[in-house]
Amino acid sequence: xxxxxxxxxxxxxxxxxxxxxxxxxxxxxxxxxxxxxxxxxxxxxxxxxxxxxxxxxxxxxxxxxxxxxxxxxxxxxxxxxxxxxxxxxxxxxxxxxxxxxxxxxxxxxxxxxxxxxxxxxxxxxxxxxxxxxxxxxxxxxxxxxxxxxxxxxxxxxxxxxxxxxxxxxxxxxxxxxxxxxxxxxxxxxxxxxxxxxxxxxxxxxxxxxxxxxxxxxxxxxxxxxxxxxxxxxxxxxxxxxxxxxxxxxxxxxxxxxxxxxxxxxxxxxxxxxxxxxxxxxxxxxxxxxxxxxxxxxxxxxxxxxxxxxxxxxxxxxxxxxxxxxxxxx
Amino acid sequence: xxxxxxxxxxxxxxxxxxxxxxxxxxxxxxxxxxxxxxxxxxxxxxxxxxxxxxxxxxxxxxxxxxxxxxxxxxxxxxxxxxxxxxxxxxxxxxxxxxxxxxxxxxxxxxxxxxxxxxxxxxxxxxxxxxxxxxxxxxxxxxxxxxxxxxxxxxxxxxxxxxxxxxxxxxxxxxxxxxxxxxxxxxxxxxxxxxxxxxxxxxxxxxxxxxxxxxxxxxxxxxxxxxxxxxxxxxxxxxxxxxxxxxxxxxxxxxxxxxxxxxxxxxxxxxxxxxxxxxxxxxxxxxxxxxxxxxxxxxxxxxxxxxxxxxxxxxxxxxxxxxxxxxxxxxxxxxxxxxxxxxxxxxxxxxxxxxxxxxxxxxx
Numbered sequence: 043x044x045x046x047x048x049x050x051x052x053x054x055x056x057x058x059x060x061x062x063x064x065x066x067x068x069x070x071x072x073x074x075x076x077x078x079x080x081x082x083x084x085x086x087x088x089x090x091x092x093x094x095x096x097x098x099x100x101x102x103x104x105x106x107x108x109x110x111x112x113x114x115x116x117x118x119x120x121x122x123x124x125x126x127x128x129x130x131x132x133x134x135x136x137x138x139x140x141x142x143x144x145x146x147x148x149x150x151x152x153x154x155x156x157x158x159x160x161x162x163x164x165x166x167x168x169x170x171x172x173x174x175x176x177x178x179x180x181x182x183x184x185x186x187x188x189x190x191x192x193x194x195x196x197x198x199x200x201x202x203x204x205x206x207x208x209x210x211x212x213x214x215x216x217x218x219x220x221x222x223x224x225x226x227x228x229x230x231x232x233x234x235x236x237x238x239x240x241x242x243x244x245x246x247x248x249x250x251x252x253x254x255x256x257x258x259x260x261x262x263x264x265x266x267x268x269x270x271x272x273x274x275x276x277x278x279x280x281x282x283x284x285x286x287x288x289x290x291x292x293x294x295x296x297x298x299x300x301x302x303x304x305x306x307x308x309x310x311x312x313x314x315x316x317x318x319x320x321x322x323x324x325x326x327x328x329x330x331x332x333x334x335x336x337x338x339x340x341x342x343x344x345x346x347x348x349x350x351x352x353x354x355x356x357x358x359x360x361x362x363x364x365x366x367x368x369x370x371x
Numbered sequence: 372x373x374x375x376x377x378x379x380x381x382x383x384x385x386x387x388x389x390x391x392x393x394x395x396x397x398x399x400x401x402x403x404x405x406x407x408x409x410x411x412x413x414x415x416x417x418x419x420x421x422x423x424x425x426x427x428x429x430x431x432x433x434x435x436x437x438x439x440x441x442x443x444x445x446x447x448x449x450x451x452x453x454x455x456x457x458x459x460x461x462x463x464x465x466x467x468x469x470x471x472x473x474x475x476x477x478x479x480x481x482x483x484x485x486x487x488x489x490x491x492x493x494x495x496x497x498x499x500x501x502x503x504x505x506x507x508x509x510x511x512x513x514x515x516x517x518x519x520x521x522x523x524x525x526x527x528x529x530x531x532x533x534x535x536x537x538x539x540x541x542x543x544x545x546x547x548x549x550x551x552x553x554x555x556x557x558x559x560x561x562x563x564x565x566x567x568x569x570x571x572x573x574x575x576x577x578x579x580x581x582x583x584x585x586x587x588x589x590x591x592x593x594x595x596x597x598x599x600x601x602x603x604x605x606x607x608x609x610x611x612x613x614x615x616x617x618x619x620x621x622x623x624x625x626x627x628x629x630x631x632x633x634x635x636x637x638x639x640x641x642x643x644x645x646x647x648x649x650x651x652x653x654x655x656x657x658x659x660x661x662x663x664x665x666x667x668x669x670x671x672x673x674x675x676x677x678x679x680x681x682x683x684x685x686x687x688x689x690x691x692x693x694x695x696x697x698x699x700x701x702x703x704x705x706x707x708x709x710x711x712x713x714x715x716x717x718x719x720x721x722x723x724x725x726x727x728x729x730x731x732x733x734x
Contacts, residue, residue, distance in 0.1 A: 086482060086483060086484060089482075095478055095482055194563050195562065196494055198496055198497075198499070287474075288501065289501070290500060292470050294493075297466070297469075298466075335479070336479050336482070340479065340483045342459075345461065345463050349465075
């Protein structure tokens, strides 16, 4: 890295060039600095159980942010993701508990509803050509209403399969949830797909310049519809993770999932303009939010400052992205 | 370095300073004629924040950061914690009903070494499994203001008897209406929340219009209730709800509201409709602005509750638990007083002067 950096210093904006070369470096540096800072502030911070907890607390937004990253890479945005997650989670819980459906089948039906929403989002964006912002604002409200039409009270006493990802296994003396592992695996899969498959490259191409992508023979409408659908499946996984983490089907969940996931994506260095960014950055972005929330709490700082930090991180991240992008142009 | 990047980094550094200053203030606001925290550079303001060994750590998790009720609760807890030499951690959901935010705060406080956690559950059922996990680790958990479902999910509950709070305004309204036939609108909280149901049901029982289970989270109703709307305790939503109720039935003459912000919203709608002389509004809370509403004649009667007392009792209980290992149990009623300037015979009440002396929030 230093070799590249020294080469870059010929140009006045060396730091920006490095960030531009690898957009993950900025967020990664911020994450490491934050971890070091909190480790000096609380002797409890670096304990295995606490780090495992931060990971657990990141799984729901982390899973939502995978789908959000895919959508944002195509130049779109998904405001409906938190409510699609909430709808799938109350359906999974409600079908299994109130309707006596086999829990595995209930989970699958939750996913089915997610897929339907994904196809609807994708079709409206591609077939009618509506802006993603408007389409997903609409489906956000539809999913919000459907949750409340389905249930207004919290669903408890869930069967074991729904709680599996909240269970833990031990590594040394540290308990890690299966949900944390699932999230990390998902990130690895999506990282591989985006990096090394033609489909992954077409996602970037569509976001970077849809017209050029079309001329290069990519069926942009099909890619977009697939992206919204795959994204919706990750919201279903988020729903399952949410249910297993909190142990209940909660009709009030997910209302800020859209903004929380966009926050993770943006802090992770993915451009809202589409075509640039990385899924690893998103994971780091989600972890940064989790680290600050946990670390500030351990320090005894009021939770309103956690919100303040998040706001500042978003602005810093977007500023860096904007500055490095403009210099490139 | 480019100037713009410099600006961004400066903002970040400035923020680090603010944060360092806050962290030392947050832990001991009253006692410390503060260390020169303002001089702190980007380097951490060491020493002040981490829990000193032997100091009891108490967590307080409220529904939101902003509601004056919880602000007062926090003040009460902080004052008591300072007095007892304990360290107070605070947390809250992003908004009313945000269960996951409360779960996260709860987990973080357990990891921060909290001996006991005081919580006003946003979602009375959903929080239960997480509370159980904390209790399994030996943490004392006390619910403040709002009971969990089941109530036994926590070690103890320090709260207003919300059913009684509703009962009092119901009894008062029945006496105040006299022989007039009541045509009632209820501006409620949200579905499935115990507090909202208890106040609503207590009110209707006090009116003598319905019988209800004081612990139920389901709303009862009566034929005299012509309109029921959820307001989430919000003034704007209260206004919209009242406007809708008035267009549904213009003969409404009595309005029950879940809290005073909802009552002010209702008053706004009623005044705009020119009916402020014909309609009586009753409410629950006893916040300073609410009691001022009683003085101004906007709210006829309100049941006053005492958040500061709940919180200071809670901190006391945790500190005592840390010293003696004794846990509090069951339900402790922190009291409720009917505040009105139109006292009715047979219903105990105090005037708005008493109300203003004992109210919470900004005057």
